[in-house]
Amino acid sequence: MRLLPSLGICLALGGAWLKAVEAKSATGDRVLVLVPTTEAAKQYTHFLGTLETRGFDVSVRAASNSSVALHLDGERLYDHAVLLSPAAKKFGSDLTAHNFIQFVSDGGNLLVAASSELSDFHRKLGAQFGVEFEKRGSRAIDHVSHLSENDSDDHSVFAAHRFFGVPAVLPSTFGGKDPGTVLYKGIAHKYEAKNPLLVPVLVGSTTTYSGNVAMGGDSDNKALSPMDTPLSGKALGLVSVFQTRSNARVAFSGSTELFSDSLMKKRGSSNTQFVAEVSKWVLQEKSVLRETGHRHHLLSTGEKPEYYRIGNEMVYEIDLSVYHDDAWHPYVANDVQFEAIMLDPYVRLTLNHTLSTDSKSPLATYRGDIKLPDRYGTFTFRVNYKRTGYSNVDVKDTVAIWPLRHDEYPRFLTAAYPYYTSSFVMIIGFLALSTAWLWNAEPRAKANVKDEGKTKTKPKPKQSATSKPKSN
Amino acid sequence: MRCFRSSTRMLLAICTLASSCLAALQPTDIHIKVMERTGDKLFSASPQYPNTFGKVPEITSTTPLSVSFSVKSTTANEAVAVDQAFVNFRHKETGDETAFVAKRAGVGAYRMDLARKHFRTHFAPSPGLYDISLVLGSFADGGVHYALGTVQMSNGKPQQQQQQQRMSDTVVFGARPEIHHRFAEPQRMPSAAVSLVFAVLCVVPLVVLFGVWARLGVNVGGLGAEPVASAAFLGLVGAYMALAVAYWVGVKLFSALTYALVLALPTYAVGQVALSRRAASKPC
Numbered sequence: 001m002r003l004l005p006s007l008g009i010c011l012a013l014g015g016a017w018l019k020a021v022e023a024k025s026a027t028g029d030r031v032l033v034l035v036p037t038t039e040a041a042k043q044y045t046h047f048l049g050t051l052e053t054r055g056f057d058v059s060v061r062a063a064s065n066s067s068v069a070l071h072l073d074g075e076r077l078y079d080h081a082v083l084l085s086p087a088a089k090k091f092g093s094d095l096t097a098h099n100f101i102q103f104v105s106d107g108g109n110l111l112v113a114a115s116s117e118l119s120d121f122h123r124k125l126g127a128q129f130g131v132e133f134e135k136r137g138s139r140a141i142d143h144v145s146h147l148s149e150n151d152s153d154d155h156s157v158f159a160a161h162r163f164f165g166v167p168a169v170l171p172s173t174f175g176g177k178d179p180g181t182v183l184y185k186g187i188a189h190k191y192e193a194k195n196p197l198l199v200p201v202l203v204g205s206t207t208t209y210s211g212n213v214a215m216g217g218d219s220d221n222k223a224l225s226p227m228d229t230p231l232s233g234k235a236l237g238l239v240s241v242f243q244t245r246s247n248a249r250v251a252f253s254g255s256t257e258l259f260s261d262s263l264m265k266k267r268g269s270s271n272t273q274f275v276a277e278v279s280k281w282v283l284q285e286k287s288v289l290r291e292t293g294h295r296h297h298l299l300s301t302g303e304k305p306e307y308y309r310i311g312n313e314m315v316y317e318i319d320l321s322v323y324h325d326d327a328w329h330p331y332v333a334n335d336v337q338f339e340a341i342m343l344d345p346y347v348r349l350t351l352n353h354t355l356s357t358d359s360k361s362p363l364a365t366y367r368g369d370i371k372l373p374d375r376y377g378t379f380t381f382r383v384n385y386k387r388t389g390y391s392n393v394d395v396k397d398t399v400a401i402w403p404l405r406h407d408e409y410p411r412f413l414t415a416a417y418p419y420y421t422s423s424f425v426m427i428i429g430f431l432a433l434s435t436a437w438l439w440n441a442e443p444r445a446k447a448n449v450k451d452e453g454k455t456k457t458k459p460k461p462k463q464s465a466t467s468k469p470k471s472n
Numbered sequence: 473m474r475c476f477r478s479s480t481r482m483l484l485a486i487c488t489l490a491s492s493c494l495a496a497l498q499p500t501d502i503h504i505k506v507m508e509r510t511g512d513k514l515f516s517a518s519p520q521y522p523n524t525f526g527k528v529p530e531i532t533s534t535t536p537l538s539v540s541f542s543v544k545s546t547t548a549n550e551a552v553a554v555d556q557a558f559v560n561f562r563h564k565e566t567g568d569e570t571a572f573v574a575k576r577a578g579v580g581a582y583r584m585d586l587a588r589k590h591f592r593t594h595f596a597p598s599p600g601l602y603d604i605s606l607v608l609g610s611f612a613d614g615g616v617h618y619a620l621g622t623v624q625m626s627n628g629k630p631q632q633q634q635q636q637q638r639m640s641d642t643v644v645f646g647a648r649p650e651i652h653h654r655f656a657e658p659q660r661m662p663s664a665a666v667s668l669v670f671a672v673l674c675v676v677p678l679v680v681l682f683g684v685w686a687r688l689g690v691n692v693g694g695l696g697a698e699p700v701a702s703a704a705f706l707g708l709v710g711a712y713m714a715l716a717v718a719y720w721v722g723v724k725l726f727s728a729l730t731y732a733l734v735l736a737l738p739t740y741a742v743g744q745v746a747l748s749r750r751a752a753s754k755p756c
Contacts, residue, residue, distance in 0.1 A: 141556075141609075142609075142615070143555070143556060143608075143609025143610060143611070143614055143615025144609065144614070144615035144616065144617055146614075146615075154611065155609075155611055155615075194643065196643045196644065196645050206560055206562065206569060206605065206607060206617060207607050207609065207615055207617050209556060209558070209571070209607075211555075211556070225573065226573055226574065226575030226576075226584075227572055227573060227575065227584070227585075227587075227590065228572070228573045229570055229571060229572060229573075229594070230558070230571060230573060232558065232560070232569070232571045232607075233560065233562070233569030233571060234562075234567060234568060234569045235568070235569060235570075311655070335646065335647035337647060337648065337650075339651075345651055346651065346653050347651055347652070347653050348648060348649070348650050348651040349650060349651075349652075350647065350650060371653075373653040373655070374653075374655050374656055386645045387645050387646070388645050407722060410658075413661060414661060414663075414664040414667045415661040415662055415667055416667075417664075417667040417668060417670070417671040418667060418670035418671045418673070418674050420671075421671040421672075421674040421675060422674040425674055425675055425677070425678045427713045427716075427717075428678060429678055429681065430713075431706070431709065431710060431713065432681075432682070434706075434709065435692055435706060436685065436690050436691075436692065438694065438702075438747070438750060439692045439693070439694035439695045439702060439750065440690055440691060440692065440693070440694060441691055441692075441693025441694045441696075
């Protein structure tokens with residue numbers, strides 16, 4: 001009898017615990033954090049604590065731990081991986097850069113933190129995503145914005161405040177007139193500016209450059225030759241993010257110190273907020289788009305036909321939602337476009353956001369009234385929505401557009417009136433001629449005259465050769 | 473949020489104050505020259521720190537830019553060597569930056585000459601207005617960023633061509649230009665009046681025919697022998713004509729054939745009666 005209440009309490013507690021660790025990411029809550037040693041994890045207590053507070057199931061492992069694996073029987077063991085061990089040449093028993101790339105290809109998200117002592121592993125991993133780290137031993141240096149705590153400071157801890165305006169990754173508080181200040185100590189990287197999948201989030205100021213630390217009066221940084229173009233200013237990446245075409249997310253930071261308690265706890269530092277926003281983006285807690293439904297039908301009937309005809313007027317609708325703050329919300333934008341494609345797009349139209357009657361609905365509906373082109377063939381109706389920082393939405397429908405039937409072309413044209421008239425004239429003429437030919441009767445007066453003519457002039461009977469003339 | 477912003481401002485101020493206290497560097501003897509290939513001076517300026525040079529000189533691949541300066545320590549009041557001596561160019565429109573390392577030309581003296589190959593590599597693809605500045609830094613003395621002025625980098629191509637080239641190189645995620653399909657123009661038709669005139673002309677022969685028939689005395693007196701069957705036969709033949717018109721208007725082929733089949737039997741029967749009686753009623 002005592003078992004039942006105890007069981008009930010256990011169930012209630014278990015439910016509460018489960019709710020506490022309910023995933024807040026749209027793609028799962030299993031996070032693998034790889035640190036140089038388990039002792040080194042103490043430097044990141046604040047960062048790891050925030051992950052757990054946000055509901056993630058965090059597994060901290062040493063990089064050299066041979067039991068570390070990313071996949072088991074082809075399935076991912078984790079949804080996200082955070083690498084905080086920049087000097088590690090390999091992870092686990094035999095995890096190479098290729099394994100992590102495969103992890104990302106399978107939908108896993110990755111946060112990579114490097115430092116001046118980064119290994120070839122990190123360099124190769126970054127190169128796969130268009131991030132080219134500087135030479136080992138170099139650092140990002142800023143003689144103007146450095147955080148000076150002692151005279152022997154190497155100016156490698158500095159305040160970075162040049163944020164790229166990517167609203168999907170960083171909120172507006174990190175831009176504009178009053179940007180935050182992120183304390184940074186680490187290595188710089190080049191990023192492919194023309195790669196639309198790779199976006200720099202934090203870059204160097206005009207006075208920031210990548211160089212070797214020159215200590216002890218060794219002036220004239222000998223690593224730089226005259227007329228060299230050193231990595232500096234806007235081209236110098238500090239933190240960059242990458243979103244794959246399959247919507248997996250990767251972030252590269254040249255600094256592990258960015259995530260450390262020492263810099264996060266410094267007064268005036270925005271590191272906590274910055275790391276929180278970037279990690280939320282990487283771990284798919286925000287800016288995740290999804291399409292919940294789409295449909296198309298004829299405007300006149302409201303029904304979806306088996307095939308369309310050229311020139312048909314149709315309606316296309318699509319529902320979009322965005323994930324943030326632990327829930328799905330309507331995604332409101334003014335640049336969702338519809339395309340009708342047959343090799344090339346024949347129609348590209350911006351869809352209109354229609355207001356939902358249900359204020360609590362988590363989706364936003366976009367609608368467009370489209371007149372199909374006067375070309376028949378196999379078309380693709382597509383909404384290909386790619387915006388920096390947001391998940392990609394690519395919705396395709398293959399439809400057939402048929403030519404008009406013989407009786408669907410414009411008919412009864414004024415230019416054809418003579419033809420219509422002549423046809424009806426022919427029909428009437430045929431009927432009239434048939435009637436006249438079959439039922440024409442001779443006029444009666446003429447008939448009587450004919451009869452009289454017949455009676456008056458009776459023909460003489462013919463005499464036969466054997467008959468003898470009468471004799472008197 | 474206010475506490476966050478104010479503490480951030482304070483940190484930034486601390487960093488700047490620290491650097492300015494430590495920044496005991498001052499650029500001096502600044503000379504900016506734009507020369508012709510022949511050696512003639514097109515532009516020359518010697519701004520004093522922290523002022524800028526006022527004019528905007530135009531620089532092409534054939535008119536190299538030369539910037540020379542010295543760096544002085546304000547504490548020691550003598551020329552010092554620095555760890556960072558960059559001449560920075562920042563595109564006003566795109567914000568892209570290119571920095572060149574200045575060559576050491578003496579104790580604390582530096583010089584940068586923008587040769588043709590550097591111009592072609594860095595500025596010819598993206599011409600326009602650039603902000604030029606000195607970025608100096610030393611581990612011992614801090615750093616200073618000195619905005620010198622603005623220069624115009626020209627590559628000789630018209631602006632529209634440059635913009636098109638720039639746009640074709642980059643892939644930007646965003647809304648694309650709308651495409652509105654251009655439908656085929658409807659065929660030009662003659663005016664309705666012309667059509668009506670010709671339609672009337674088509675009717676004229678029928679009218680003439682009926683007129684001539686009337687004069688000749690063509691009649692349908694033979695209908696009297698069997699009016700019902702004859703009228704019915706004529707009606708059914710007319711129905712076949714109407715079915716042809718209906719097929720033209722909208723009735724489908726197989727429906728029309730079905731109707732024709734349905735009409736066939738009564739037409740035959742009625743026709744048989746009407747025509748046989750007509751034949752019988754005709755005088756020999």
